[in-house]
Amino acid sequence: MxxxxxxxxxxxxxxxxxxxxxxxxxxxxxxxxxxxxxxxxxxxxxxxxxxxxxxxxxxxxxxxxxxxxxxxxxxxxxxxxxxxxxxxxxxxxxxxxxxxxxxxxxxxxxxxxxxxxYGGEKSLNDLIEKRREDGLKAFPAANIEKVALHVARGLQYLHNEKKLLHGDMKSCNVVIKGDFDSIKICDVGVSLRLDENMKVLDPKAEYIGTEPWKPKEALEEEGGEITDKADIFAFGLTLWEMMTLAMPHLEMLEDEDDDNEDNEDDEDSFDEDAYYERLGTRPALDEGALGSSYRKMVELFYLCTEENPKKRPSAIQIVQALESNSLLAKTPSESVCPYISQHCSLGDLLNSEIGSLLLYMLSCCFE
The missing domain is CATH 3.30.200.20 (Phosphorylase Kinase; domain 1)
Incomplete structure (x- = not known):
């Protein structure tokens, strides 16, 4: 009550x-x-x-x-x-x-x-907090893959059929029923209309979002070009949340809280400039703490959080790759994904059923 x-x-x-x-x-x-x-x-x-x-x-x-x-x-x-x-x-x-x-x-x-x-769902954020409080680590890879596929399907529908940018993707806006029996996106109140080229229709429209999940183009003072790929960046960070049980870039705030336990009067201990500098970037991921079963989600996270929005996959490409169980990597380059370069060979990538998605990703590398 x-x-x-x-x-x-x-x-x-x-x-x-x-x-x-x-x-x-x-x-x-x-x-x-x-x-x-x-x-x-x-x-x-x-x-x-x-x-x-x-x-x-x-x-x-x-x-x-x-x-x-x-x-x-x-x-x-x-x-x-x-x-x-x-x-x-x-x-x-x-x-x-x-x-x-x-x-x-x-x-x-x-x-x-x-x-x-309402069918008894809980927000993904609540599940993340509960798992962290229980002393557990990353969600099972199968659960993360299921969330990735179902959320990507929802985004594909919004982007391609409804020409809508969700505008505030994060774990708080994903609801889960039961043991990941149902996965749904919620809260479309700050969505923006997209044109046929997947760009925000109204150039004066404000991208609201939530600060830690915002891509670089949404943080630029003069306003970068906002496309469907803004949702993809935040989608990638949502997968990161499930692998780390944390919020993007907020470890700096947690570090500040820890420091203040010893020195509560130190109001200047938080480096605000460093925090804002990290926004819109890819947060660190300890791949070594994750097993080989997480490989696909790790590479998807890296691709979705590329700083250049043109190098991020679209929702429809993510759905196609996950439904066909294809690899998503465009290159084993360490600059793209250290995990991939350490755990798979170029031959593995080329022999996978990556199809049109690989060709698309390779073309982006040479833009």
Whole structure:
């Protein structure tokens, strides 16, 4: 149940009558007040609650995203605009690897509620934190490969069919059901339209993202060219999260916390310049700590996190390679992937079923 500090906890509990935009004739939907719903999580400016629909015939629960009423007034309009946008986009999306739309409602007080499918999923980030707290190491390679394939399928659908850049790929925006039985992308509220060349349609559109997962082109002061490959960079870092149980570049913040245990007054111990310099780069990966079963995911991580976006594979190429069980490496060069150069020969690469993806990657090397 929600704690007393949750949104609406100090209001008189009551059901709020809302109007549903489901294309079903405007049938009213009753959304309980926040204190009557279990809080599943929160994001920037929003809280997510579990709406138990028990009592309705064959009714599965919903995840209800609501604007956090405690947000600063000047931010409320921004978050409501994002929620409106997400609802509109989700209504037109239908894919097994993207969380499904259920309803978009407006309460009498004017607050917005976006209802989405919910089957007991947990965020990948929560699973990463739990695994780290339990003293475990990287997820099994098979689990990482499954996440890679299913998320890549979702991105392929967004990029190629819907011409949408997700814009905020990270472990927090991937939800997992059971023992990796279902894997879905969520939170499309900051997505951007793509043109036929996979470039962001509106040159003035702002890439929101989340700082540690942003590619170099999204961090440039004058604004680099944003394409579908921005999602691919963040996708690669999401795989890195599963192999390291950490967040990109945030080890610097953790080091600062450790130092401050001995010297709490040292407010200048964190090297902010060094942190920002690392953003948009490929974080270090201890390949030696991973077995040979991780080889494919290691090379995929290296390819997706190339600084030059043109050298990153597209979502459709990733899907094709993973579905055909092909190698992804474009070259055994140590500058691309030290792991590959140490564990496989050029002959291994050339004899693999890499097909068109290898040819594409080789062509990128000579651009």
């Amino acid at each position: 929600a704690s007393p500090t949750d949104e609406g906890a100090f209001k008189t509990p009551k059901n709020v009558r809302v109007r549903s935009f489901l294309g079903n004739g405007g049938t009213p939907v009753t959304i309980p007040a926040s204190p009557f719903m279990k809080k599943l999580g929160c994001g920037t400016g929003v809280n997510v609650y579990l709406m138990d629909r028990a009592g309705k015939v064959n009714a599965s629960p919903w995840a209800v995203k609501k604007i956090n009423s405690k947000c600063a007034t000047k931010q409320l309009a921004v978050y409501q605009k994002r929620l409106n946008k997400e609802a509109k986009l989700l209504q037109g999306i239908n894919h097994p690897n993207i969380v499904g739309f259920r309803a978009f409602t407006t309460a009498r007080d004017g607050s917005k509620c976006l209802a989405m499918e």
